Amino acid sequence: MIKNPLVSFVVTSYNYAKYIERTLDSIKGQTYNNFEIIIVDDASDDNSAEIIERYIEQNQQLRITFINHKENIGQLGSMIDGLKIAQGVFVSFIDSDDVLMRNYAEIHTKVHLSTSVAFTSSQVLEIDENDELHTAYSIASPHSEESKRVVSVDEILNTDINQVRFKEVKNKRFGGWYWSPNSSAMYRKSALDIVAAYKNPQNWRVCPDKFLFNLMQVIGGSINIELPLVAYRRHMSNAGNSAYISGDKKYHTDKNTYMNLKNNIKIRPLTLDFIWSVRKQIQAKFGTRGLIKMLFKVSVL
Numbered sequence: 076m077i078k079n080p081l082v083s084f085v086v087t088s089y090n091y092a093k094y095i096e097r098t099l100d101s102i103k104g105q106t107y108n109n110f111e112i113i114i115v116d117d118a119s120d121d122n123s124a125e126i127i128e129r130y131i132e133q134n135q136q137l138r139i140t141f142i143n144h145k146e147n148i149g150q151l152g153s154m155i156d157g158l159k160i161a162q163g164v165f166v167s168f169i170d171s172d173d174v175l176m177r178n179y180a181e182i183h184t185k186v187h188l189s190t191s192v193a194f195t196s197s198q199v200l201e202i203d204e205n206d207e208l209h210t211a212y213s214i215a216s217p218h219s220e221e222s223k224r225v226v227s228v229d230e231i232l233n234t235d236i237n238q239v240r241f242k243e244v245k246n247k248r249f250g251g252w253y254w255s256p257n258s259s260a261m262y263r264k265s266a267l268d269i270v271a272a273y274k275n276p277q278n279w280r281v282c283p284d285k286f287l288f289n290l291m292q293v294i295g296g297s298i299n300i301e302l303p304l305v306a307y308r309r310h311m312s313n314a315g316n317s318a319y320i321s322g323d324k325k326y327h328t329d330k331n332t333y334m335n336l337k338n339n340i341k342i343r344p345l346t347l348d349f350i351w352s353v354r355k356q357i358q359a360k361f362g363t364r365g366l367i368k369m370l371f372k373v374s375v376l
Contacts, residue, residue, distance in 0.1 A: 079109045080188075082180050082261070083163030087153040088116040088171040092123040094308065095171040097206070099130055102169070103137060107180035111138040113161060115153040118144045123171075149280025151273070154287075158264075159271050166262045168284075173258040174202065174306040176231060183261035186241050186300055193266035193295025194288070195241070196254035197304035200228075204310045213307060216255040217299055231303055240301040249289055249373050250342045254297065257284040258305045266295045269360075272353045278345055285338050290346055293372045294361075346373050 084102050088095055102112055116124050124143055131139050142156055154168050165187060169175070179197070186195050198216035201209045208228065212218060221240060244253050254260065270287065279286045291297065350357065350369055357366045 079107070080164035080184060081162055082107065082110040082184060083157075083161035083166045083264070084110055084112045084169055085154060085157030085161060085166060086112060086114045086169045086171050087150055087157070088114060088119060088123050088127065089147070089150070089153075090119045090121045090123060091171040092119070092121040092126050093172075093204075095123060096126055096130060097174055098169060098171050099127075099134075101175040101177070101179075103134065104177050105175070105180045106178050107184060110180060111140070111162060113140045113142065113157040115142045115157045116144060117149070117153045118147040149277055149283075151279040151283035151286070152276035154283060155271055155273060155276055158267065161264065164264055166264050166267055167258070167260060168262075168287075169258045170256075172308045172310070174206070174308070175258070176304045176306070178234065178236070179304040180261075182234075182236055182239055182300060182302065182304060185236055186239070186298060187261065187263060190241075190243070190298055191295070192243065192263070192298050193291040194260050194262040195298045195300055196260045196288070197300040198302060199255045199259055199305045199307040200231075200303045202306045202308050204308070206306075208306075209309070211303055213255070213303070215307060216259075216303070217253060219301060221301065234302060241298050242301065244292065244297045244299060247292070249293065249346075249375070250339060251289075252285065253292075254284075254288050254299060255305070256307055258307065260284070260288065262287075262291060263295065266291060269294070269353060269356060272356060273349055274352070275345075278341070281334065282338060286342060286346065289342060290349075293346075293369050343373060 086098060114127050116127060127141055131141060140160060158166065165184060183195050183197070198218065199213045200211050201213045203209060219242065247253050347370065350373065354366055357369065
């Protein structure tokens with residue numbers, strides 16, 4: 076009998092003891108029930124590990140695996156460690172300060188099974204440290220004109236899954252940003268598996284979604300789901316925090332501006348280096364023509 080595919084939620088954790096239980100509860104409460112949770116704590120120096128261990132003890136009905144790093148290796152390294160043991164057909168990397176809508180996995184898998192892209196990304200809500208909603212139309216998300224309408228959280232949670240709009244991301248220049256932040260995405264593991272061979276994850280200790288999204292776009296394309304399925308938490312400790320948001324403008328702190336400039340400069344050469352370093356695996360999986368197409372897409376300015 077055909078079964079619903081397993082979804083692997085890889086939760087990367089670092090010093091978010093204040094939020095991680097709410098993140099895990101949002102996964103636990105999914106309307107889609109065929110999932111596993113892999114928690115990777117990157118040597119937090121708060122009491123995150125203690126909270127995670129207590130949560131696992133209190134929720135033994137869930138399939139949870141805990142990887143507790145003794146040394147900090149950065150977010151992409153943590154993602155890769157989780158990916159290596161993930162069993163799902165689909166994989167989502169969840170930041171441990173974000174909250175998923177209860178229909179997150181159901182809608183993502185529905186869209187995946189209706190298409191064949193490497194990953195899907197949904198729009199996001201924005202919440203603060205106290206879970207209070209600031210906007211349902213985050214400028215961290217792409218919005219089509221059709222998706223810009225008055226909407227309530229209740230409506231989002233009770234959306235008819237067959238009425239969800241989605242749009243393929245096409246003809247975009249490599250290295251840009253056309254999606255929502257990290258937790259918004261669900262990957263097809265058959266496309267994502269190649270990332271497990273990345274030998275220098277320290278290159279993307281922070282904001283690895285910039286690298287992963289662009290690489291997956293080259294490998295298999297993507298889709299934007301025109302519905303917010305994640306509550307993206309803005310606070311003074313996360314990398315995506317902006318000092319001020321007004322209208323359609325996002326004003327970054329100087330630190331974040333510098334980080335974004337560095338990422339924009341390094342993404343093309345680092346991605347080319349990675350694809351070339353795993354060229355034998357890519358040729359075996361996608362053929363020589365596939366390898367050439369990937370190198371060309373990354374190289375073209």
